Amino acid sequence: MENKLVPIITVPEAATVTEIRDEIDEVKTFFFTFDRPEIEEAFRIRSGQFIMGTVFGAGEFAVSLPFSPESDRKHISVRRVGKVTAALHELQPGDKIGIRGPFGNGFPFEEIKGKNMVYVAGGIGLIPLRSSIVHVLQHRQEFGRVILVYGARSSKDLMYKESIRDWKATSGFETYFTIDRPEPGWNGEVGFVNQLVARIDLPVENTVAFVCGPPVMFNSVIKELKIKGIKEQNIYSTLERHMKCGIGKCQHCAIGRTLVCVDGPVYTYKQIKTLGEQI
Numbered sequence: 426m427e428n429k430l431v432p433i434i435t436v437p438e439a440a441t442v443t444e445i446r447d448e449i450d451e452v453k454t455f456f457f458t459f460d461r462p463e464i465e466e467a468f469r470i471r472s473g474q475f476i477m478g479t480v481f482g483a484g485e486f487a488v489s490l491p492f493s494p495e496s497d498r499k500h501i502s503v504r505r506v507g508k509v510t511a512a513l514h515e516l517q518p519g520d521k522i523g524i525r526g527p528f529g530n531g532f533p534f535e536e537i538k539g540k541n542m543v544y545v546a547g548g549i550g551l552i553p554l555r556s557s558i559v560h561v562l563q564h565r566q567e568f569g570r571v572i573l574v575y576g577a578r579s580s581k582d583l584m585y586k587e588s589i590r591d592w593k594a595t596s597g598f599e600t601y602f603t604i605d606r607p608e609p610g611w612n613g614e615v616g617f618v619n620q621l622v623a624r625i626d627l628p629v630e631n632t633v634a635f636v637c638g639p640p641v642m643f644n645s646v647i648k649e650l651k652i653k654g655i656k657e658q659n660i661y662s663t664l665e666r667h668m669k670c671g672i673g674k675c676q677h678c679a680i681g682r683t684l685v686c687v688d689g690p691v692y693t694y695k696q697i698k699t700l701g702e703q704i
């Protein structure tokens with residue numbers, strides 16, 4: 426889907442935080458609306474893109490867009506890791522933030538329509554995949570099998586539990602969950618997500634896979650997907666690198682000749698390999 430609005434490039438647009446949810450430990454979801462109605466109305470994204478968020482007086486941070494291009498409320502989900510994200514976590518509903526974007530390439534839905542979609546997420550790796558999952562479920566008939574394989578350290582670390590409950594109501598949405606260690610009251614799988622990927626029956630032909638999570642999870646999942654026969658050019662992920670401008674000027678996010686902010690953050694595994702970097 427085209428951005429109807431020219432992205433907000435350099436000057437952050439004011440938005441109001443309307444609701445804050447405790448998602449998992451150290452991760453909160455912030456719902457927001459733009460203060461100017463014309464921006465609120467015209468702001469359009471592609472799944473896989475990101476924005477630069479401003480916490481006034483603290484700084485800017487890059488953040489994925491977990492809402493769908495169509496009909497979700499605008500929100501971001503952020504882990505507290507340092508100065509700016511800690512300041513964000515102190516905000517209350519009614520407080521202001523700034524937004525620039527959307528930036529980056531997004532997932533190539535034009536090319537992958539009609540295919541089986543396999544999403545594999547670890548921990549907060551579900552954040553950058555969420556928009557794509559919602560989009561695909563909203564256009565369910567245009568895709569083949571739609572499968573989510575999701576692993577976290579414990580049941581408390583599974584993101585978007587409410588959304589997942591809603592998604593499971595969509596016919597033909599296959600879900601597999603696992604946590605690292607057994608836990609009272611948990612009846613699902615136990616073990617690492619790559620082990621679950623190895624066990625389940627995944628389609629291989631006419632299939633694209635989306636993988637996001639911490640490096641050790643990413644590498645072990647890629648290995649399993651390749652053993653199953655899914656080709657490197659059909660495996661997508663999003664890269665996170667330190668970013669400043671978001672528009673390809675400052676080179677902060679350069680990896681070799683690619684700038685993650687404009688050429689990415691979505692890359693195929695085949696491309697990631699040529700960057701010569703661990704994810």
Ligand SMILES: Cc1cc2nc3c(=O)[nH]c(=O)nc-3n(C[C@H](O)[C@H](O)[C@H](O)COP(=O)(O)OP(=O)(O)OC[C@H]3O[C@@H](n4cnc5c(N)ncnc54)[C@H](O)[C@@H]3O)c2cc1C
Pocket residue numbers: 475485486487488489490502503504505506507508509510511552553664665666667668690
């Ligand atoms: C395209 C993109 C999408 C992102 N999406 C999300 C998201 O949806 N949710 C979320 O919680 N975070 C996301 N991040 C990461 C987020 O931008 C950083 O955590 C944030 O900028 C940290 O700012 P800070 O001032 O709080 O921490 P800092 O004080 O700047 O850093 C704290 C620690 O985190 C490390 N760090 C900071 N930024 C990065 C980075 N980009 N890559 C690797 N290590 C880093 C630092 O080296 C340091 O160890 C995304 C990053 C990118 C580039």
